Amino acid sequence: MWRGLIEAYRDRLPVTEATPVVTLHEGNTPLVPAPVLSQRVGADVYLKVEGANPTGSFKDRGMTMAVSKAVEEGAKTIICASTGNTSASAAAYAARAGIGCAVLVPQGKIALGKLSQALVHGAKLLQVEGNFDDCLALASKLSQDFPVALVNSVNIFRLHGQKTAAFEIVEALGDAPDIHCLPVGNAGNISAYWMGYQEDREAGNSTRLPKMYGFQASGAAPIVNGKVVEQPSTIATAIRIGNPASWTKALDARDSSGGLIDAVTDRDILNAYRLLAREVGVFVELGSAASVAGLLQQAAAGGIPAGARVVCTVTGHGLKDPEWAISTAPSPTVIANDALVAAKALDLA
Numbered sequence: 001m002w003r004g005l006i007e008a009y010r011d012r013l014p015v016t017e018a019t020p021v022v023t024l025h026e027g028n029t030p031l032v033p034a035p036v037l038s039q040r041v042g043a044d045v046y047l048k049v050e051g052a053n054p055t056g057s058f059k060d061r062g063m064t065m066a067v068s069k070a071v072e073e074g075a076k077t078i079i080c081a082s083t084g085n086t087s088a089s090a091a092a093y094a095a096r097a098g099i100g101c102a103v104l105v106p107q108g109k110i111a112l113g114k115l116s117q118a119l120v121h122g123a124k125l126l127q128v129e130g131n132f133d134d135c136l137a138l139a140s141k142l143s144q145d146f147p148v149a150l151v152n153s154v155n156i157f158r159l160h161g162q163k164t165a166a167f168e169i170v171e172a173l174g175d176a177p178d179i180h181c182l183p184v185g186n187a188g189n190i191s192a193y194w195m196g197y198q199e200d201r202e203a204g205n206s207t208r209l210p211k212m213y214g215f216q217a218s219g220a221a222p223i224v225n226g227k228v229v230e231q232p233s234t235i236a237t238a239i240r241i242g243n244p245a246s247w248t249k250a251l252d253a254r255d256s257s258g259g260l261i262d263a264v265t266d267r268d269i270l271n272a273y274r275l276l277a278r279e280v281g282v283f284v285e286l287g288s289a290a291s292v293a294g295l296l297q298q299a300a301a302g303g304i305p306a307g308a309r310v311v312c313t314v315t316g317h318g319l320k321d322p323e324w325a326i327s328t329a330p331s332p333t334v335i336a337n338d339a340l341v342a343a344k345a346l347d348l349a
């Protein structure tokens with residue numbers, strides 16, 4: 001039985017027998033072949049479906065580690081800033097551990113599903129008049145001045161948890177892929193995957209390293225522009241970040257791997273979101289679709305070698321943000337309770 005990623009990778013994580021494992025059996029997510037994408041880009045494309053984690057995003061990988069270590073160190077309350085998913089995950093793992101959880105989110109800029117998760121798990125949630133970067137600065141200050149443990153990805157245990165996704169991919173494919181595409185927000189995840197791929201090669205589990213391809217939304221692309229974005233703006237609220245905490249680590253992942261970090265427009269993100277839902281059968285949130293939007297953009301520019309093995313991480317479940325799914329689809333027709341009327345409305349008769 002799968003017992004969560006700490007048990008699965010105990011010898012490769014900074015835990016000891018004394019660490020109380022707080023787990024919801026996260027990890028072990030599907031690596032799904034995407035033939036429609038493979039055909040479009042002339043490569044062999046897989047999706048690492050992180051929406052299959054317990055709270056519906058990759059954040060659970062980091063949170064099992066961060067909360068286990070916080071409890072080990074005696075924390076009674078954890079705190080985070082979030083665009084939504086981190087808060088949902090922190091709230092669930094804090095509930096599981098029986099400790100408190102405080103969450104700072106940008107007012108009006110987090111998806112409804114994520115807000116409902118933080119609330120239902122009993123987090124104390126504050127909506128801050130500011131953006132994510134302001135929330136992170138506040139959370140860091142509070143963690144310095146008060147007895148609360150910060151569980152944002154500046155917490156190194158988070159990255160150790162998240163690196164296990166790379167281990168799973170190498171196990172599933174028998175080696176590392178040629179290219180790995182990810183959405184980039186606070187830049188923790190691309191840094192964590194890069195750590196995981198490097199460790200796997202050092203351990204002899206893989207023979208090569210992938211090129212890391214990260215994608216930011218064009219209205220929130222500080223790494224691409226080389227400067228902080230004071231007022232980040234994108235429909236992909238998960239990655240609406242103007243001053244990523246792991247900026248330097250992400251640059252290292254990009255440069256050491258021979259990869260790139262580029263921008264995709266909101267329109268490209270929305271098109272990839274629809275394509276994933278309608279032709280691949282995988283419902284992701286908008287921010288997650290940035291990895292696939294980036295892959296399609298690179299392929300159009302001739303940047304994906306024929307037959308390359310490519311993994312795109314789709315980071316969060318589409319149900320996190322049902323409003324987008326509904327508002328971009330035609331409204332369902334209301335009909336009388338009648339078979340002929342139904343058949344006509346369905347173009348069957």
Ligand code: F0G
Nearest residue numbers: 082083085086185186187188189315316
């Ligand atoms: N995709 C989703 C669905 C996310 O929620 C995030 C980040 C990212 C991608 C980007 O990952 O920050 O490691 O580069 N969400 C954070 C949060 C910021 O608060 O939930 P990153």
